[in-house]
Amino acid sequence: xxxxxxxxxxxxxxxxxxxxxxxxxxxxxxxxxxxxxxxxxxxxxxxxxxxxxxxxxxxxxxxxxxxxxxxxxxxxxxxxxxxxxxxxxxxxxxxxxxxxxxxxxxxxxxxxxxxxxxxxxxxxxxxxxxxxxxxxxxxxxxxxxxxxxxxxxxxxxxxxxxxxxxxxxxxxxxxxxxxxxxxxxxxxxxxxxxxxxxxxxxxxxxxxxxxxxxxxxxxxxxxxxxxxxxxxxxxxxxxxxxxxxxxxxxxxxxxxxxxxxxxxxxxxxxxx
Numbered sequence: 604x605x606x607x608x609x610x611x612x613x614x615x616x617x618x619x620x621x622x623x624x625x626x627x628x629x630x631x632x633x634x635x636x637x638x639x640x641x642x643x644x645x646x647x648x649x650x651x652x653x654x655x656x657x658x659x660x661x662x663x664x665x666x667x668x669x670x671x672x673x674x675x676x677x678x679x680x681x682x683x684x685x686x687x688x689x690x691x692x693x694x695x696x697x698x699x700x701x702x703x704x705x706x707x708x709x710x711x712x713x714x715x716x717x718x719x720x721x722x723x724x725x726x727x728x729x730x731x732x733x734x735x736x737x738x739x740x741x742x743x744x745x746x747x748x749x750x751x752x753x754x755x756x757x758x759x760x761x762x763x764x765x766x767x768x769x770x771x772x773x774x775x776x777x778x779x780x781x782x783x784x785x786x787x788x789x790x791x792x793x794x795x796x797x798x799x800x801x802x803x804x805x806x807x808x809x810x811x812x813x814x815x816x817x818x819x820x821x822x823x824x825x826x827x828x829x830x831x832x833x834x835x836x837x838x839x840x841x842x843x844x845x846x847x848x849x850x851x852x853x854x855x856x857x858x859x860x861x862x863x864x865x866x867x868x869x870x871x872x873x874x875x
Contacts, residue, residue: 604647608680611673613640614652618662618670620765629762682718696720699728699735699747702817703766703835703860731791739865746864750793753859760861766835768797768855770846776828779848784812784830786821793858798833805852 617626617637627634645652652666662670700709713725728735728744735747748763756762772778783802787795802809812830815821818838825832826842835858
C-alpha cells in the first residue's frame with residue numbers, strides 16, 4: 604500500500620477546517636477534487652476515514668489513527684521540499700507579528716525556520732497590522748504576519764490560517780437595545796472599523812467605551828460590562844458570552860493571517 608502526500612494533505616485539511624468546501628478553498632482546488640482524493644484514500648486503505656453528520660465531518664476511529672501519521676508525513680515532506688528548494692539564509696531576518704499570533708504558533712514557526720535556515724536569526728517586532736505593513740513598505744521588516752479580511756489578501760501573500768470572528772459581551776451587560784458601547788484595540792486596530800461598519804449597516808449607533816492595547820485588556824473590559832467587543836474566536840475566554848444581539852446583525856467575514864514579504868524580498872521567505 605502506498606499513500607500519496609497530497610491525498611493525506613487533503614485529508615488533514617478537511618478535518619482541520621471542518622468541511623470539503625473550506626478545504627477546497629484552502630488548497631486551491633475544486634470541491635469535487637477534494638471529494639475524489641478522500642474517496643481514493645479510503646479505497647487505498649480499505650476503510651472509511653470520515654463520518655458525515657449533516658454538513659459536518661469528523662474522523663472515524665480509523666481516521667483518527669491515520670490523522671497523526673498523516674500530519675507527520677505531510678510536515679516531513681514539506682520541510683524536505685522547503686529545505687531543498689531554499690537558499691541558505693544567514694544574518695538577521697526582521698519579522699513583524701501581531702499580538703493575535705499566539706506564543707505556541709510562533710514557537711512552531713521559529714522551530715521550523717531554524718531547521719531550514721540554521722545560520723539565520725529572527726528579530727521580532729510586535730505591532731498592529733497596519734503599522735507592520737507600513738514598515739514592510741519602507742523596507743524596515745523582511746516579512747510580517749498580518750491580520751486582514753480575505754479580500755485584502757494579495758496574490759503573493761501566504762495564508763497561514765483563518766479565524767472566525769465573534770461578538771462577545773458580559774452575561775449581565777448585553778446591551779440588547781439602544782446604542783452600543785464598543786470595546787476595541789484603538790484606531791489602528793483591525794477590529795474597530797469592521798465592528799463600526801457592521802453596526803452602521805444594521806442601523807445601530809455605537810460609541811467607543813474603551814480602547815485597550817491587548818486582547819487581555821479588551822476581554823477584561825468586556826467582562827466588567829463596559830461594552831461589547833468583536834474578537835477572533837481563538838481569543839474568547841473568561842467570563843464572556845456570545846452577544847445575544849449579534850444574531851440580528853449582518854454575518855461576519857473570516858479574518859486571515861498571512862505572511863507578507865517586504866517589496867524586493869522573495870515571497871519564498873514568507874512561505875518558509
